[in-house]
Amino acid sequence: MLESLSASLQKVIKKVRGHGRMSEENIAEAVRDVRMALLEADVSFEVVKDFVASLRERCLGQEVTQSIAPGQQFVKCVHEEMVALLGEKNQAVNLNGHPASVLLLGLHGSGKTTSCAKLALHWKGKGKRVVMVAADIRRPAAVEQLAVLGEQIEVEVIRPTAGEVVPALGARGLDEASRSGADVVLFDTGGRFQVDEDLVQELEALRDAVNPRNTILVVDSALGQESVNVARTFHERIGLTGLVLTKLDGDARGGAALSIRRVAGCPVLFSGVGEKLEDLEPFYPDRLASRILGMGDVVSLVEKVQEVVDEDQAQRMEQTLRKKRLNLEDFLEQLRQIRKMGSMDSIMKMLPISADLKASAGTGPDAAAQMDSFAVKAEAIILSMTPTERRRPALLNGSRRKRIAGGSGTTPSDVNELMRRFQQAQKMAKKMGKMQKAMQKGLNIMR
Ligand SMILES: Nc1nc2c(ncn2[C@@H]2O[C@H](COP(=O)(O)OP(=O)(O)O)[C@@H](O)[C@H]2O)c(=O)[nH]1
Ligand SMILES: [Mg+2]
The missing domain is CATH 3.40.50.300 (P-loop containing nucleotide triphosphate hydrolases)
Known part of the structure; x- marks a missing residue:
């Protein structure tokens, strides 16, 4: 969804993150970069002009506090400005009348x-x-x-x-x-x-x-x-x-x-x-x-989950997704729930992970089909581990992986593949944990 715009804006944000603090100078630079990104996305020239002017004002109006990193502050400003542009909230169609x-x-x-x-x-x-x-x-x-x-x-x-x-x-x-x-x-x-x-x-x-x-x-x-x-x-x-x-x-x-x-x-x-x-x-x-802005869309994701799994499971899923230290039992649960939800592709798009991570995890219909066949293997592999191994994946050295491959009817490279994906899921969970912390700090950047 709007991938190239998303990628270029995220690049700008990454650059801002590198600054120690927001100065007038680097605000001006960042705002210029945003302007370029929007023009490249073929946003109407007039809209860009207004957007950039009020973004600059919003950024300059920010109190400079030590506790909030400049990157976060900038993302928050761009996010707010974008919401103002797209329309504050969802509007319903007027269904009064017969018909x-x-x-x-x-x-x-x-x-x-x-x-x-x-x-x-x-x-x-x-x-x-x-x-x-x-x-x-x-x-x-x-x-x-x-x-x-x-x-x-x-x-x-x-x-x-x-x-x-x-x-x-x-x-x-x-x-x-x-x-x-x-x-x-x-x-x-x-x-x-x-x-x-x-x-x-x-x-x-x-x-x-x-x-x-x-x-x-x-x-x-x-x-x-x-x-x-x-x-x-x-x-x-x-x-x-x-x-x-x-x-x-x-x-x-x-x-x-x-x-x-x-x-x-x-x-x-x-x-x-x-x-x-x-x-x-x-x-x-x-x-x-x-x-x-690559902040993911936890709300849509949870809604999607709720459509197919019951409330209880959905809440557990949200918790697992936000858990900082994910273990293989959590991962197994995630895989099972994700399979129930159907398209891996649509789920990936809602997750707040970087474009590189998405690329390495693979998205698209092929990736979704692969994910399905992977999930079947993954389940067998995780079930062949001992409970201790599932909770402490760090134990899984070469000889244990070999034993598990034998036990689950898979190959050691399947086990390695599982561990690779598991590590990605861990990374993602960590990111979500961090984001949640930022929100708790009162930085309501993600609603
Ligand atoms: N990928 C995608 N294709 C769509 C979407 N909406 C419509 N299409 C496709 O766009 C093409 C034209 O749609 P159609 O409804 O016939 O357009 P109309 O001429 O305005 O009636 C069809 O091939 C649709 O399947 C959408 O949201 N996503
Ligand atoms: Mg038509």
Whole structure:
């Protein structure tokens, strides 16, 4: 997620860490570096200008205390500034009304149809009765695409009849949804590769026919400065109440993600983080800022855990993750829980570990599959150790490793691989421990 921006900002922070204290001079330098990083990520020029000015002010306004390292102080400032840019907190969609109507707009390929189904699934999961209207009528394939998705998630799709124009379809869709007692009605609309007058007029007519409570622009986060103009036009002509930022899972530079809220003047409500219909997350500015700054996202991680394991286990997991001295019994427990959660890839992204560590641990779908087969072996290996060995991994010398390999039907190099990964997990746990300490000091850098 926004990896290159994240890497370059973390580099800046690392540099600041090297300073003994924050002076006006090194603040100026660090702020300049942040400016470069943002421009490289194709964040809108105006947004960068404002961001940098208020970051400088925030940094200079910091009390210089001996007890807080300059790196931490700087991270805290950047984090706060980023949260201010992304929008203070998560905003919910207005679901009042019978039904509540949601119009999805955006350029061709931005992810409207996919997001429409993702949102339908999301609200269905919250016990709402949802209906979708296929109002992208120019391309027959678009109607079909939504119909297929609707079938997958068992949500009714209202299709255009022969010769029906968009506003008429909109009014009929709203009416039918209302009569069938739907709580939410979503309208998937047509897009273009660029905003053109023809499209805008069609959408205006649809808006006037439906009078939607929510008008949401779907924005591909791979768009940089371009997204600025798109958002502006849609906002001026149609009026926007919120945004969905898609493809945040990709290698987008981050320009749109950081600029869009300020430019569109309305909040990001959800983010799309994958092609699957479950890959939609309510947008939490502070969490994204934490992830970008490599502070991890313990809250999202714990939430994800809670979805699949019970509360008790989730709490234990959080404790183990934050434990400073991890032993192999903890590691075994972690592996078992991680396997239950499914994708190793998505979990890795939420952890506050450095890009190098992530690279050496490997992420991506292949790594996730490898992780699964590794976990099976790892379990056998750890179970072949004596309880003392599990608690004191330092005992595991060559001859013990050989014995354990024999006992678990693995090879000594498998055992070594396990120990290598275990050491990484230990490192990570130590980092999280440190972070927790920083938070306890009252440095609420991670919420
Ligand atoms: N990786 C990823 N792909 C997405 C996401 N949202 C949409 N897509 C893909 O983007 C492409 C275009 O999406 P679609 O919903 O058809 O866009 P539309 O033209 O705006 O309706 C499809 O291949 C989707 O699978 C996302 O959050 N992450
Ligand atoms: Mg579409």
